[in-house]
Structure formats: C-alpha cells, structure tokens
Amino acid sequence: MTRRLLVIGGSDAGISAALRARELDPSAQVTVVVADAYANFSICGIPYHVSGDVPRWQSLAHRTAADLEAAGLTVRPSTRATAIDVPGRCVAVTGPDGGTELLPYDELVVGTGARPALPAITGLADLGPADGVHLLHTIDDTHALVAGLQERRVRSALVVGAGYIGVEMAEALVARGIATTVAQRPAEVLTTVDPGLGALVRAEMAAHGVEVLTGTGVTGLTRTADGRIAATAGGGGLDRSFDLVLVASGVRPDVDLLVDAGARTGAGGAVVVDETMATGLPHVRAAGDCVVTHHRLLGTTYLPLGTTAHKQGRVAGANAVGGDARFAGSVGTQVVKVFGLVAARTGLLAHEAVAAGFRPVTTETLVDDHKAYYPGARPITIRITADAGTGRLLGAQLVGRLGSEVAKRADVYATALFHGMTVEGMADLDLTYTPPLGSPWDAVQMAAQAWTREHRPAPTTRSTPADPAARPRRTP
C-alpha cells in the first residue's frame, strides 16, 4: 500500500521527516508544503550571509530544490497550511496564487517551527523594515535586512537582545563596518552560560568594537524626523537614535495550526508530543521548534534548536512510514562563535539543575588546550556542574579561542552526559593525546578532576593539583 505522507514545514524538522520517510519507504508519496519559497534553508547561517562571509544567500540551502526532488519529495513552495481536518485526514492550504485546496494524507507531520518573540517595546508593532526596524527569522526577513543595509546608508545599528542571534548579528554588522550597539535587559550577555563566561564573551565583543549595554531593556522605539529610530530603555540607559534596529529576543513556538486542530500545549507553550513525536491526534506527528523537547536530564522542556529539530524530524518521518523510532532526548548542547571566541555548553546550569531536583555544585578551571610547551597553547575556561550527592555530571560550559577544539570538547561532555557518567568516570575515558593538540589527561578530564578535588575530597586528603596545567580560576 502506498502511503501518502504530508509534511507541513520546509525547515529542519519537516525536511528531515520527509527525507527519512523516503529513505525507509521509497514507495511513500511525500509532499512538503512550505509557507515561503525557501525549502530546506539553513536558518542558522543567516548571520553569515549578512556579514558577507556567505556572499550568495542561495548558498544557505542545505539542499537545492533539485536535491529534494531527486530524493523523491514533492515540494509545494509558497503554500500555507490553514487548517487540519483530523478526522477527514486532510489539510487546507492556500497556494501561491491565493487559491485554496484540500490535501489528503494518510500520515501528517507538522513542523511549523517558531516565530520571533516580540518583546514589550512601545512602538515596535508599528515599525517595520521600511522604517529600518527588523526581525530576523526567515530568508524573507534576511532579504529585507540586507536590502535595508544596502539601500540606507546604515552607519549605526542597535541589536536588541544578546542571545545567540544577537551576538552573531552584532559580529555580522561589525563586519559590514557598522557601529553596533547591543542592548539587553539581563545583567550579562548569553544567559545560556553562567555570567562569568558571558563576561568573557562580552569582553570579546567589546574588543571588536561592539558597544554592549547590559541591564538595558529597550522599552520604546520611535521613528525620528530624519528617518532614524530613537530607542529608549527602562532606567534611562539608552536614549539615542540608530540607522537600523534589529530585534532578536528569542522565539515562540508556532502552534496555532496544531492547537486549532485540538493538540495540547505544554512547556514553553509548545505542542505536547511523546518520544515518537505523536501529538495524540490520530495520524498527526509533529517535530522541531513547535513541539516540546524531551531532555535526558530535565524531562520535558522547551529548547528549540536545529540539531534537535533534525533528530525529531527524523523520528517523526520514520514512524510515519511504520517505523518504531524514538527521540532519545536532548542534553541541551549548544555552541556559538563570537569573533575569535567559542562558547559552548551542554547539560544544565546550576539553577536549572536545582529546579530539576539535583544538588549541583560547580567548579571553574582554566586548562590549556594543549601542552603549554608546544607553541600556541591557549587556555579554555571550563565550568563543570555535577551533583554533590552522586557525582553525576550535570553540565559543562566552555569558553576558549577559535581553533582550540572547544566545540568538540563540549561534545565529549555531551556524550558523557548522554550516558549518565559521573565526573569521576570522565577520567576513565581514553581520549586522544599528542602535544600539539592535547594533554595526557585532556582538558575535559583535567576540568573534571578539578571538580572532584574540590567537591569530593578523599577522606584523608588535602588536595594536590594533579597537573599544574589545570589552574583553579578565581571567579570574578
């Protein structure tokens, strides 16, 4: 029996589902409806097109339309799903010409993703790209931003928000020679890591000319008489005008379609799914930024990430063609490059671990990326969080220079977390060593050993540093 699989959404989750379904069942008829004209684009790559690193926006496609067609997918671009008829197993769509249509399915996968969260800023709702005020979530948003940068003579820009997109876009704007200010309400940039590590990122931004205003929640935007945008902040920390404003304040799950069809929402307002990506609505699965995230340490949470969307989509696609796949769960692994720094984390921060019922304690260590005697050794700041009772590794945060294998070191921790390792057990891992690239105990192990020395003192001991290359850091 030929299955008709309908996929709503052409980003990571939807395309992953569609490809996986075809891979497992080449007889499946797989149709993907895509709201815009850009199926399977790398949203994470947008800052690098704006910066000029990726000159052609077309390069941001993970796969071309021809690739998708060759994989057996029928892609319907510029087609917006407006309603799901669950009992009737069909989806109402509006096509590029405005005409409506009902698309029948045997199985449905919904990957509607997320949309930008709009912070409470007076005036924001009335301003748009024509005024020099931008959001950035889609390729159309990107075109509008790049056009705005080209058409106006943008010499100054304000980025509202200092999460991943905010700091990446600050770098992109600086690369274009624009005087760039980043303003955000929290006291430190990148709240995905502890403030001490965020401070390292902020210093790197400042060193590259970004004006970083923390504790500065933008409260109002107004168009000035000369066509610029005046920004005000609570507490008065900002009262200036800019040629361009980019609001990058995170995302909210785009759940209307599924909620209207009867789906439940949970963590973060996202649609509840189980580990098979089932929504509870018959024959309807969902994946990606529109659904909750199963987390191996937290249970169910909301943590929208491209990596997770790929995995969830793959699971949904497999199950849509009769598979028995389960999403194994996130451990919250994330990384960002900020100028010459790399900041990565996996697992939990201490306050998240407390909320999940653990007793976290954290040790911060400075460890060289390779033997200090070999030229070019550079310190990586590593924070290890683990449970005081069981010694179970709960999280790791790393900040180091680009080129010192920070990201894949985070992945070693991520793999350890996946397997529920203790911090002490990290010493058992058999990791690579050559003086230009590591140490006999790799940096990831030295940081773990520092945690153990601080929090699990041996019964009779005063602790002796195991390696002088691991230096306890005086936390600022």
Place this chain on the structure above:
Amino acid sequence: MTRRLLVIGGSDAGISAALRARELDPSAQVTVVVADAYANFSICGIPYHVSGDVPRWQSLAHRTAADLEAAGLTVRPSTRATAIDVPGRCVAVTGPDGGTELLPYDELVVGTGARPALPAITGLADLGPADGVHLLHTIDDTHALVAGLQERRVRSALVVGAGYIGVEMAEALVARGIATTVAQRPAEVLTTVDPGLGALVRAEMAAHGVEVLTGTGVTGLTRTADGRIAATAGGGGLDRSFDLVLVASGVRPDVDLLVDAGARTGAGGAVVVDETMATGLPHVRAAGDCVVTHHRLLGTTYLPLGTTAHKQGRVAGANAVGGDARFAGSVGTQVVKVFGLVAARTGLLAHEAVAAGFRPVTTETLVDDHKAYYPGARPITIRITADAGTGRLLGAQLVGRLGSEVAKRADVYATALFHGMTVEGMADLDLTYTPPLGSPWDAVQMAAQAWTREHRPAPTTRSTPADPAARPRRTP
C-alpha cells in the same frame, strides 16, 4: 600507620602513581627512583624540541623537580633499580655515585616503561651517536641527537620506521632544513590506520619534501670512509649514504627487573597485571609501558601509550595506599599531527576486529568539518568500522586538516566506544552545531549514518543520501 611507597620509574606511570598516592594519603612516604636525571618529562614532546618548536628541553618537563617536591615526593634521580627482593620488601639500587643501597618498602609500584625495539639491521649494534646513528627514547638520547645535529653539518637524514615517532621526527628534521628520507618495510606509512588513510599522510609528507620509501626495510648500516652512514635495504630500494640515521622502530616493554623478581609476562612480552595493576607478586604493582593493556574491545593486549600509562599509574598509586581503583580499559585512542594533517584512530581496525571475533565492515566517508557555505570548510576522511551482526561500533579512523577538530571528533567516537554504542545510536548524540564549526548532524554522525546506509539497509529501501555534505569516497 605511615606507608612507605616506593616507585621505580620517573615517567608517566611512575609519577602518576606517586602523585595519586600522595593525593589520597598525604601521610604516605613516597620515594621515586629515576634511572636518569629527568623525572616526569614528556617523552611525546621530544620531536618538538628537535624541530625547534620547543627551544629549551627543560620545557618538556610536565612538572619541575620543585613541583614534585611540593607534592611531597622524594625523587632520587640517576638511581637504577637492580633487583626486587619480594619477600624482603626491598629494592636494590645503584645511585649516581655507583654506590649500592637497599630501599625498603611497604608497597612497590614499578613503571620501568619500554625501550626502543632494535630491528634486525646488520651493523646497527656497532654504531651509535658518535657515528651519527641514533635511537630516540630518553632525554639523554635527545641531547645526543641535538648535539649530533649541531656538531655535524647534517644535510641529509634517514629515518628508519614510519610509525608515530618516525613521521613526527621526519617533520622535525625537515623543520631544521635537513633533506629527510623515511624508509619502512610495510607498504604504507602509519600502520595504525588503514592504508588508504596512511596514503593521505604519506602525500602530506611528500608535499613537505620528505622522501618516503615504503616497502623498504633497511637491512644494513655501515660507516663510510668520509664519516657518513651507508644504508642498504632488502630488495635494493635503498643504497645511499646519509649524514645521520635515526632508528624509530617501536618499543619493547622493559620487564627484566620484574621478570627477575618472578613476574609473569603475557601479550607483547609485557608483564601481566590485573585491572588493579597487581602483578601477582605480593605488594608489587606495575603500570605503563612495561605491562599488558586491558582493552575494552580486545581483552588483554599490549598497547603502550602515554595516556594509558597515566591512567594505569593513577590506579596503581591509589591501590598502593589502600584504594580500590580499577583501570577501566583502553579503547586504543591515538592521534598524530603530521605537518598540516591530523590522523586519529580509536577502537579497532578491521583485521584486529576479526582477530577478536567480530564481523567488521567498514565504510569510508568524506565529510566537511563544518557547513560548506561558511568559508574554510575542509573535508575529513572518516572510516567507520562496526560489527555487521550487531551494528556495534568497533572503531573510527579520521584524517583531516589541522584546525578542523579532528582529534576531539575522534574523542567523541572514543567516548561512544567506551559505552559500547552502536553506529546507529551515534545519531542520538546531542552534539554542538554552529555553521562555522559543524553541521546539524556532526561529521561524526554523518559518517556513522553512511555506514548504516551501506551495511544496514532498511528492509524496503534503496538508500538516499541523508546529506549531500557526506560523500561516499571512492577508496583508492
């Protein structure tokens, strides 16, 4: 009760044992007898001193004498252990002045390490540093080599052997402006990886001016009338003279002391120990290059590596002061930098896996280190070996450019191997992603997925490439 711990050997295993014992029991009296004057030096760093990257040989010390003293160790340099009296619990030593002494102990840890294997080369036994023929295992050897390079006008050098030390030393000699030839019997360099990957390393060496002669076992060395060294090879592939010859043909365990005391030898002629590093002789533990290696996939083997010596030493030291530590086992993780390339492996090659009773099949994939659209993406060649029946990951080999996080990617595989993961399970790992540093499925996962597509086709499928960035490689 104060324990007297005696450690024989001042390299990785011995010092690790001594430090760990003091860390766990600061009341322990710990004495380390060191045959030469160089306790706790990084043998792996020698090539980088010879190359000039590390100008001062003293920098190769992991810790200084003052560090070791501060950690509470009594180090006796230039003191050679000549016999162990097991029932009497004492060790006969010869000190720097030639005098002999009996050192009593409560617990003994032996870390005598390894010494260079001498290949069957006619004339080798009669030649030495004064003739321009060198071995390279100790700091004294290093001094002799560096002195030889400085005093003679060395313009050409022959390196016998193309294992890790051979290829690293070839690079070091080239860095000194010396015309360098590497000759070895096997058909490809670096037999620790499959020949197809060894060929990439050989090409990199050739591109940097090293003459690489494979299938060329050196059979004779003779001093010529003008003070050079003539080398001949079986099959006639070599009949030339060189200013300097370095023999780098691997190592053999240095077991005489333990064998004379009654210890048994096993794999590779190394002393048999259990996972607690006990030798079977009462109160005598041993660790490092002189003992067998417990391997999580192979059982007991001989695989002398600095990383393993550190771990085994740490276990021996803990147990010597009443601990209950066990060596968790190697997975054979190794890495080498060769000019601008990094070659890493973990786990087993196919032929090793066959010998261990697995049914290995291997897939080679070329995968970019990060998204191709971001500048600087470079392919990593990854070979995944796994069991055809169970899908269990058995090994991974990676060759890529320096700077593309090859070493720590190998460590992700190493951590997966440690936990007995299947290749398919690698897709569940939550790894870092940002376009400048990775992909939504990291290279390690794309290579794993390529293995699965080749060897575990889904029941109904022709396989569809999951990501165009993963390109099956035509093996040369």
